[in-house]
Each structure stands twice: as C-alpha cells, then as structure tokens.
Amino acid sequence: MTTLDERHGEGAREGEGARGEVAPGRTRVHAPAAVPLGHPDAVLPGLTGSKAANLARAAGAGLPVLPGFVIPPGGSTDAIALRRAWQELSDGGARPLVVRSSSPREDTEQSSLAGRFDSVLDVRGWREFRTAVRTVLDSAYGPDGSSVPMAVLVQPMLTARVGGVMFGADPVEGRTDRMLVSAVRGGPDSLVSGAQAGTSYWLGGHGRLLRTEPAGAGSPLTRSELVRLARLARQARRVFGGPQDIEFGFDEGGRLWLFQSRPITAMAARPERGARLLGPGPVAETLPEQLAPLEEDLWVAPMARGLAAALDIVGSVPRRLLRSVPVVTTVGGRAVADLRLLGLVGPRHRWLALLNPAPGARRLGAAWRVGRLTPALPGLATDLVADVDRHLADVPAPAGLPSPALRTELRWTRRVLASLHAQEALAGALLRDPPKSRTAAGLALSALARARARGLPDDRTIAENPVVLALTAPSLRERPGALPRPVAHEDGTSRQDPHPHPHAGDPTGDLAGGGPPAASPASLPPREALRLRIRWVQELQVRLVREAARRAGITVERVGLLRWAELTEVLEGGAPPADLEARVPRAVSPPLPGAFRLAADGAVVAERDHGRGDGVRGVSGGRAVGTVWDGTGPRPADAVLVVRTLDPALAPLLPGLTALVAQTGSPLSHLAVLAREFGLPAVVGATDAVGRFPPGTRLTVDGTTGDVRPTTNGTRPTTGVIQPATGDTRPATGDTPLGSAP
Numbered sequence: 001m002t003t004l005d006e007r008h009g010e011g012a013r014e015g016e017g018a019r020g021e022v023a024p025g026r027t028r029v030h031a032p033a034a035v036p037l038g039h040p041d042a043v044l045p046g047l048t049g050s051k052a053a054n055l056a057r058a059a060g061a062g063l064p065v066l067p068g069f070v071i072p073p074g075g076s077t078d079a080i081a082l083r084r085a086w087q088e089l090s091d092g093g094a095r096p097l098v099v100r101s102s103s104p105r106e107d108t109e110q111s112s113l114a115g116r117f118d119s120v121l122d123v124r125g126w127r128e129f130r131t132a133v134r135t136v137l138d139s140a141y142g143p144d145g146s147s148v149p150m151a152v153l154v155q156p157m158l159t160a161r162v163g164g165v166m167f168g169a170d171p172v173e174g175r176t177d178r179m180l181v182s183a184v185r186g187g188p189d190s191l192v193s194g195a196q197a198g199t200s201y202w203l204g205g206h207g208r209l210l211r212t213e214p215a216g217a218g219s220p221l222t223r224s225e226l227v228r229l230a231r232l233a234r235q236a237r238r239v240f241g242g243p244q245d246i247e248f249g250f251d252e253g254g255r256l257w258l259f260q261s262r263p264i265t266a267m268a269a270r271p272e273r274g275a276r277l278l279g280p281g282p283v284a285e286t287l288p289e290q291l292a293p294l295e296e297d298l299w300v301a302p303m304a305r306g307l308a309a310a311l312d313i314v315g316s317v318p319r320r321l322l323r324s325v326p327v328v329t330t331v332g333g334r335a336v337a338d339l340r341l342l343g344l345v346g347p348r349h350r351w352l353a354l355l356n357p358a359p360g361a362r363r364l365g366a367a368w369r370v371g372r373l374t375p376a377l378p379g380l381a382t383d384l385v386a387d388v389d390r391h392l393a394d395v396p397a398p399a400g401l402p403s404p405a406l407r408t409e410l411r412w413t414r415r416v417l418a419s420l421h422a423q424e425a426l427a428g429a430l431l432r433d434p435p436k437s438r439t440a441a442g443l444a445l446s447a448l449a450r451a452r453a454r455g456l457p458d459d460r461t462i463a464e465n466p467v468v469l470a471l472t473a474p475s476l477r478e479r480p481g482a483l484p485r486p487v488a489h490e491d492g493t494s495r496q497d498p499h500p501h502p503h504a505g506d507p508t509g510d511l512a513g514g515g516p517p518a519a520s521p522a523s524l525p526p527r528e529a530l531r532l533r534i535r536w537v538q539e540l541q542v543r544l545v546r547e548a549a550r551r552a553g554i555t556v557e558r559v560g561l562l563r564w565a566e567l568t569e570v571l572e573g574g575a576p577p578a579d580l581e582a583r584v585p586r587a588v589s590p591p592l593p594g595a596f597r598l599a600a601d602g603a604v605v606a607e608r609d610h611g612r613g614d615g616v617r618g619v620s621g622g623r624a625v626g627t628v629w630d631g632t633g634p635r636p637a638d639a640v641l642v643v644r645t646l647d648p649a650l651a652p653l654l655p656g657l658t659a660l661v662a663q664t665g666s667p668l669s670h671l672a673v674l675a676r677e678f679g680l681p682a683v684v685g686a687t688d689a690v691g692r693f694p695p696g697t698r699l700t701v702d703g704t705t706g707d708v709r710p711t712t713n714g715t716r717p718t719t720g721v722i723q724p725a726t727g728d729t730r731p732a733t734g735d736t737p738l739g740s741a742p
Contacts, residue, residue: 011671034069034085047072049102054261061239068155072114075381075401082568096157097123099132162220165186168233168243174270179203179233183220188247203230204260220575228256236261268643271605272599278336279595280645280664283328285334288647289474292560295476296330298541302414304328306421317341332589345409374430381423381526388533398547407571413541420534427527437525440470440532441651441674465519466478471651474559596662618706620675620682625711626658628697640699659701661708663689683708
C-alpha cells in the first residue's frame with residue numbers, strides 16, 4: 001500500500017521524486033504506523049491532526065467517543081503494524097469503518113476548513129481500506145500542487161438513528177447563552193453536505209426548547225435527547241475552554257456519540273446590553289447617502305437638535321434622555337435615528353410599560369402645550385418660512401461676501417436648520433394635510449419637465465425654479481444642484497417624466513409643458529413648505545462652504561474632511577489643518593439595515609425578526625401586479641420599483657410605475673405622499689425586499705394591507721388596473737390576480 005511517508009516525505013515536497021515515490025538514499029525518522037485514540041500522544045495535533053487530537057482529548061475527559069486509531073503524517077512503513085491495527089478495529093474486516101482526514105490545519109480556532117478534505121464512509125475489507133487511505137491523503141493536495149500535512153483518522157462506522165450538528169452557542173445571533181441544533185434521520189453526513197436541511201432547534205443553556213423550525217414538522221429528536229445534547233455541549237465547553245461545533249449521532253440503542261468537536265470559528269457580533277435600536281428610518285429620506293465629516297456637522301447635528309426640541313415639546317421622551325442620547329447620529333457616515341425615541345417601535349416590555357406612570361404623566365403635562373401649539377403651528381410655520389425666504393433673497397452671491405459675513409451666514413444656516421427641523425417634525429405629528437394637498441416633489445417634477453422641454457441646463461433650471469432641489473440630496477462633493485437625468489425605457493426612448501399613472505389624476509399639471517402654469521411653492525401645506533426650505537438652506541450651505549474652500553486653497557474633494565470647528569477657524573483666518581492632505585476619505589460602506597444595534601467594537605448587528613415584521617405597512621392604497629425594477633437599466637412597462645429606502649431622488653421614477661416597495665420608510669415621507677398623489681400602491685418596511693425580489697420578479701403589491709408577494713402564476717399576467725376608489729385591482733384580461741377576490 002501507499003504509506004504516509006511516501007505521500008508527505010521531503011522528496012515529494014521538494015520535487016526530488018514523483019508523488020508516491022521515496023527519494024533513494026534518504027534516511028527518515030518515522031512516526032508510529034498507528035496511534036490509538038487512547039494513547040497519551042494522541043492529543044498532540046502535530047502528530048494526529050486537530051480532528052483526532054480533539055477526539056482523543058474528549059475521550060480522555062470521559063465524553064462518548066468511538067474508539068479508533070490515527071495514521072500520523074510521515075507514519076511508519078510498517079504495513080504489518082498498520083494491518084494489525086485495522087484488524088483489531090474492524091474485527092477482522094467484519095465491522096465497516098470510516099476513514100477521515102485529520103490535518104493539523106483544520107478544526108482550529110482560526111479555520112475549520114470544513115469540507116475541504118475527503119472522508120470515506122462504510123469502508124469494508126483491507127483493499128478497500130487502503131484505497132480509502134489513499135483518497136484521504138490525496139485530498140491534502142490542492143489544484144495548484146500545494147499540500148498540507150495530513151493524518152488519517154480511522155473509527156468504526158456507526159449506523160445512526162438520528163445525527164446532526166450542534167453549536168454550543170448561536171453563531172447567527174452571536175449569543176453564547178443559546179445553543180443551535182440541526183438534526184436529520186440517519187447520520188449527520190447528509191446534513192453537513194447540504195443534501196438535507198434538517199430540523200433546527202434553538203435551546204437555552206440547560207436544554208430548554210425555545211424554538212423549532214420548521215414548526216410542526218415531525219421532530220427527529222425527543223425532548224430528553226435535546227437535554228442530553230445540551231449537557232454534552234456544556235461538557236465540551238468545559239473540556240475545550242469555549243463553545244464547540246459538534247457532530248453527533250444517536251445509535252439504534254439510544255446512546256449518544258460524539259463524532260467531532262471543533263471551535264466555533266465565526267460568531268456574529270453581539271450588541272452590547274442596552275444598545276439602542278437604530279435605523280435609517282425617516283432621516284434617510286433627507287440624507288440618503290454616505291456623508292463626509294463636515295456634512296455630518298452641517299446637516300446631522302442641526303437635525304438632531306431640531307428633533308430633540310420637537311420631542312421635548314410633545315413630551316414623549318424624558319428631557320434627561322434627550323440631553324444624553326442624540327436622536328439622530330451617524331454610523332459609518334450614514335445618518336440614522338434612534339427608532340425608539342422617534343416612536344417607530346414599541347417598548348420592549350409592553351406590560352411593564354403599561355404600569356409605568358411616567359409616560360402618561362409626561363403626556364398630561366405636555367397636553368396643554370400641544371393643545372395651544374396645534375392651532376398656532378400653521379402660523380408659526382408660515383412665519384418661519386417667510387423669514388427664511390426673506391433671508392435667502394437678501395443673501396448676496398457667496399463670492400461677494402467678505403470672510404466674516406461668510407462665517408456669519410454659515411452660522412445662521414445651522415441655527416435655522418434646527419428650527420426648520422423642529423417645526424417640520426411638529427407639523428408632521430400634529431397637523432393633517434388635506435387629502436389633495438400638493439407636495440414639493442410633485443411641483444419639482446412639473447418644473448423639471450418644463451425645463452427639460454425648453455432645453456434649460458441645470459443651473460438655469462435651479463435659478464428659475466428652485467423647487468426642483470426637492471428632487472436632490474445635499475452634497476459637498478457633487479456639483480451643486482445636480483438634477484436627476486432622464487430615465488431609459490424598454491422602448492429605447494429617454495424621457496425625464498413619463499405620463500402620470502394612467503389610473504389617477506395628474507397632480508402636477510401638464511408635465512410635457514404647454515398646459516396650465518404649475519403651482520408655486522406658496523401653495524404647499526406647512527410641512528412640505530418647511531421641508532423645501534430645509535433643502536434650500538442646505539444648498540446655500542454647500543455654496544458657502546465651496547467658496548470658503550476656494551479662498552483657503554482647499555479642493556472640493558478635501559473640504560468635506562474638515563470638521564465644523566476647523567472650518568470656522570479657517571474662516572477666521574487660520575490655516576487649514578496640517579494633516580488635511582493626509583486624511584483618508586471614508587471607505588464606501590453598504591446601506592445600513594432597516595433596524596440594528598451596535599456591538600462593542602462598533603459592528604452593525606441587524607435586528608432579527610423571526611416572523612413577519614410589524615413594520616410592514618401599506619402607505620398608499622390600491623393593488624397591482626407588475627415586474628420588479630431596481631431603478632437601473634431598461635424600465636419594464638409594468639415596473640414595480642423595489643428599493644432600500646424612500647430616497648427623494650427617486651421621485652422622477654414614480655410617474656408610470658405600477659407600484660412601489662421599500663425596505664424602510666415612513667407614511668409621511670416625500671415618496672409615500674407622492675405615491676398617494678399618483679394613486680400608486682406603495683408598501684414600506686418590507687424586510688430585505690431588495691434581496692428577496694430581484695429585478696424581473698413578478699410581484700403582487702397591496703398598498704392597503706401591506707401585502708407583498710411573488711406572483712406564482714406561470715404565465716406573464718398583464719398589467720394590473722388599479723381602482724383607487726375601492727383598492728381593487730383587476731388584470732385587463734379579466735383573470736383574478738393572486739390574493740384578490742373573484
């Protein structure tokens with residue numbers, strides 16, 4: 001037979017002989033031909049490999065491990081000794097064996113290399129045993145010719161009634177106080193290979209069953225067996241000093257056996273105890289992109305102050321909490337809100353919350369203020385809007401401002417943004433817009449369509465119709481006021497605004513131009529008027545900062561790396577920071593989950609929902625069937641736009657859509673309001689919608705119930721006809737779509 005020294009000798013590694021040959025004239029010091037698992041040296045990973053060493057260690061601690069032996073790397077060529085070990089373990093060939101890899105490189109704390117090397121099951125006879133050993137040894141060689149040291153573990157083949165994998169901690173949620181078990185009928189090999197999904201059990205530390213998936217399925221494990229597995233996991237943790245990834249099996253007699261134990265190499269980050277629940281929520285509608293440090297100071301800080309003031313006025317949050325915890329902050333440069341402070345999620349313990357008199361007392365104390373404020377709020381908003389408009393009209397071009405005036409204007413913008421955010425939040429909470437009220441986005445779409453029809457450039461469009469800025473997010477890096485470009489359609493045309501939804505009235509007038517004049521921003525309700533001024537003030541900030549950077553000799557690419565205090569020092573005549581050129585912009589980060597907490601190291605830990613999320617809601621009534629589109633590439637005729645968040649830059653895409661689905665968002669957001677204007681079914685809070693519904697998927701969307709599901713009809717249905725009056729949808733063919741009544 002081929003021996004281990006032939007496979008892993010120095011000559012084979014150094015190219016002094018072909019694989020399987022021994023270089024002549026070499027003298028080797030050989031390890032034993034076979035090392036029993038009960039031998040004291042079997043616990044040495046360098047001799048027996050990590051898998052076998054772990055089993056030897058477990059067996060020495062009294063855990064239920066099958067007997068066996070190990071052929072070490074560079075083992076003896078004594079075939080007689082090896083055959084003797086095989087005969088003893090296989091009972092002269094009567095008992096089938098399992099021949100497994102055991103490399104010092106696998107099953108370690110750094111890497112499991114799970115499934116990297118071969119194992120051979122149900123090995124019978126001496127010849128078949130030698131072939132199995134060759135198979136395991138050959139698996140040590142990679143496609144590029146590299147190899148790792150390889151020992152071979154040999155044990156009896158157990159016919160398991162139930163087998164599976166158990167983690168002594170929950171690696172998915174990062175919980176060390178939970179255990180996760182997956183089991184199948186038969187041995188664990190079909191589970192670890194992915195051939196069977198198995199039944200999953202979530203256990204408490206002492207084996208209490210917390211959850212089973214799939215629920216209601218015939219359970220391969222009994223409650224007592226789950227308790228025994230939990231006990232085995234605790235014992236293995238004590239032996240190895242940490243939670244283990246364990247393969248196990250119950251034989252026909254009900255005895256539990258440990259097949260493998262290795263460290264859990266990848267545990268999900270776990271949020272700190274009491275970590276706040278954060279999410280993009282409604283702030284992503286104003287600041288959807290990743291921000292530079294100066295952008296955070298210009299836009300996030302005033303928003304946080306304004307929202308805190310609004311929450312204090314309505315009395316929904318204790319004042320001491322508002323002073324210690326920011327309502328809005330950033331994670332990796334992306335704006336996020338404290339979802340509990342904004343009231344977007346309920347209390348953790350509802351019954352305890354009912355017994356707590358403090359919230360009711362706060363509301364009672366604030367009720368008279370709110371009662372007096374509500375009728376006065378429209379007038380206050382009108383006054384603030386007028387003051388902002390008057391100030392903006394009086395501000396000279398930034399290039400004509402002396403540095404002290406430039407500094408004064410920037411300070412004014414930060415102050416007024418806090419006031420605008422506070423009143424905008426109060427207007428959203430206390431005022432109800434009329435059903436047919438206009439939105440800034442709707443006016444902007446109309447103005448932009450007219451400007452495009454006239455061939456106006458962006459700067460001229462903004463100068464004549466500043467309302468179009470409602471379609472853009474602020475940015476110090478982009479060209480100020482860069483407007484959305486036309487959308488490509490399947491018919492090959494490119495147009496900024498397709499016709500409005502065919503089943504709703506046109507809320508913005510004649511988008512192609514030549515119709516009645518568009519309404520002015522003065523016709524907007526208070527909340528929309530405040531939102532528009534927020535965007536105008538942000539645009540003023542961009543132009544002021546760019547002028548300040550020009551005077552200081554700072555490029556547009558670097559100015560965002562300043563902080564507010566550093567910018568004010570530059571405006572006062574100081575030099576830019578010495579390390580400015582060496583500062584590195586933030587790496588581009590992926591969009592944040594809809595709800596998450598932060599671990600101790602700052603890692604984002606998404607909030608998990610084991611059922612349908614309570615945040616799923618319909619925000620614009622009606623029902624439709626269409627084809628998923630992500631906003632890029634050719635647009636289907638019946639496009640259902642599926643996005644992560646309700647970014648206002650998406651507004652030009654809404655006319656002509658069949659439906660809108662977002663992973664996060666608010667019923668009061670720009671796009672939700674605009675969707676109602678167009679009679680467009682819309683749903684927000686659809687967990688992982690972008691991942692679950694890739695472009696091209698046929699989707700049914702109910703904007704009333706919040707139901708979003710793939711259309712299972714094998715034929716391609718025609719575009720749904722939305723009837724806003726009833727919320728019903730009927731395909732043009734008369735067929736009943738999925739989920740609707742006949």
